[in-house]
Amino acid sequence: MTQPVAIEQTVHALSDRVRSARPSEVRKVFRAAQRPGIISFANGAPFLDGLPFEKLAEDAHRILAEQGSAALQYGPGDGIPALRSHIVEIMRLEGIDARPEQVIVTAGSQQALDIAARVTVNPGEVVLAEGPSYAGGMAVFTSLEAEIIHVPSDHDGLIPDELEKAIAEVRCSGRVVKGLYTIPNFQNPGGVNLSSERRTRIGEICRDAGLLIFEDNPYGLLGFDGSTLPAIQPQFPDITLYFGSFSKMFAPGLRLGWVLAPDWLHAHLLNTAETGALNPAVFNQLMMSAYLDDPSWKTTLDAYRGIYRAKFEALVETLAECMPEGTQWNQPTGGFYLWITMPQDIDTEKLVYEAIERGVVYVPGTAFFTDGSGRNELRMSFCLPPLEDIRRGARILGELFTEAAAK
Ligand code: PMP
Numbered sequence: 348m349t350q351p352v353a354i355e356q357t358v359h360a361l362s363d364r365v366r367s368a369r370p371s372e373v374r375k376v377f378r379a380a381q382r383p384g385i386i387s388f389a390n391g392a393p394f395l396d397g398l399p400f401e402k403l404a405e406d407a408h409r410i411l412a413e414q415g416s417a418a419l420q421y422g423p424g425d426g427i428p429a430l431r432s433h434i435v436e437i438m439r440l441e442g443i444d445a446r447p448e449q450v451i452v453t454a455g456s457q458q459a460l461d462i463a464a465r466v467t468v469n470p471g472e473v474v475l476a477e478g479p480s481y482a483g484g485m486a487v488f489t490s491l492e493a494e495i496i497h498v499p500s501d502h503d504g505l506i507p508d509e510l511e512k513a514i515a516e517v518r519c520s521g522r523v524v525k526g527l528y529t530i531p532n533f534q535n536p537g538g539v540n541l542s543s544e545r546r547t548r549i550g551e552i553c554r555d556a557g558l559l560i561f562e563d564n565p566y567g568l569l570g571f572d573g574s575t576l577p578a579i580q581p582q583f584p585d586i587t588l589y590f591g592s593f594s595k596m597f598a599p600g601l602r603l604g605w606v607l608a609p610d611w612l613h614a615h616l617l618n619t620a621e622t623g624a625l626n627p628a629v630f631n632q633l634m635m636s637a638y639l640d641d642p643s644w645k646t647t648l649d650a651y652r653g654i655y656r657a658k659f660e661a662l663v664e665t666l667a668e669c670m671p672e673g674t675q676w677n678q679p680t681g682g683f684y685l686w687i688t689m690p691q692d693i694d695t696e697k698l699v700y701e702a703i704e705r706g707v708v709y710v711p712g713t714a715f716f717t718d719g720s721g722r723n724e725l726r727m728s729f730c731l732p733p734l735e736d737i738r739r740g741a742r743i744l745g746e747l748f749t750e751a752a753a754k
Pocket residue numbers: 391454455456457458481483484530535563564565591592593594599603604
């Protein structure tokens with residue numbers, strides 16, 4: 348009897364798109380870091396221990412007891428009206444004036460980004476993004492064979508003159524620039540806020556050049572002092588796709604996010620959302636909606652802001668004591684991330700495996716660029732580890748980098 352031949356040997360089982368995709372650096376690091384007891388500065392995962400679990404359990408019970416067959420049924424493709432109304436109220440906190448019918452609820456903002464990219468981006472087109480930028484967001488565009496080109500940022504976020512330069516350069520090379528992917532608040536991974544003046548200037552540049560703006564904002568309500576800059580969307584509603592998420596302000600486990608887009612894109616987005624997932628999980632939306640019905644969610648969020656600030660302060664205090672000379676970091680005023688620039692000859696991608704051996708993990712800077720930059724940089728998430736682990740983990744890294752700098 349002849350042996351069956353593996354399918355991948357007989358036909359080209361993989362699409363060209365998948366075959367040419369490069370493995371994600373972050374996922375490699377996460378896999379290597381999955382060992383008990385490791386101190387992880389890698390995950391952008393929120394701290395959840397302070398959530399009102401008893402109340403959530405009561406909500407779950409009540410939802411199933413009172414409306415179980417609706418909760419476990421298929422639902423509207425754009426999400427349940429009650430949650431979309433809450434989303435409109437939440438966006439109002441950032442100066443956005445929208446109607447519930449304009450909102451599409453998704454499985455996290457990650458799915459919203461994917462839907463938006465599918466609707467707007469063609470293979471070979473260019474999407475501009477901050478350098479560095481969120482690896483998962485860039486992957487959405489590159490998985491559809493678009494190219495990410497970085498625009499330099501400084502302590503006030505993306506630099507408008509550099510944006511103009513990048514648009515001109517890409518056009519000069521004969522390619523189409525489709526849009527700008529930006530994370531204006533407490534950026535992942537840079538931790539910076541795009542200044543108000545720049546929000547306006549960048550919007551004007553995009554509008555005048557005929558670009559879309561992909562405004563990704565999962566961290567906007569997580570300023571340490573509770574303040575939030577107005578979003579870009581209200582000034583440029585005709586070209587902005589705004590992405591929100593419950594993952595960081597509540598919990599990622601329900602997988603709920605949303606997209607607010609110009610009306611001319613709405614039907615296309617909804618069609619693509621329904622093609623991919625039929626509808627977002629109704630039970631999860633009812634849970635989220637019940638949580639938001641009680642105004643104490645704002646008090647819980649305030650408590651989280653305090654916790655994150657304390658963790659951030661512990662991290663930078665310890666780093667100041669133990670990192671080698673020439674190390675620099677920014678001063679985020681909210682969010683989850685600290686971006687660190689090491690002396691030039693320190694290779695954070697090589698050293699991360701040694702860090703894991705010593706019980707600590709971070710994400711090397713190269714994960715946040717598509718052009719190989721970031722070798723001497725790294726991102727540390729300070730939101731999840733307990734305070735004592737933050738101090739201990741930072742000391743371990745300080746030692747490792749100090750040894751590396753002395754070589
Ligand atoms: N955008 C940014 C900037 C993020 O940091 C994340 C999560 N790390 C997401 C989008 C996706 O979040 P979610 O799908 O959980 O809403």
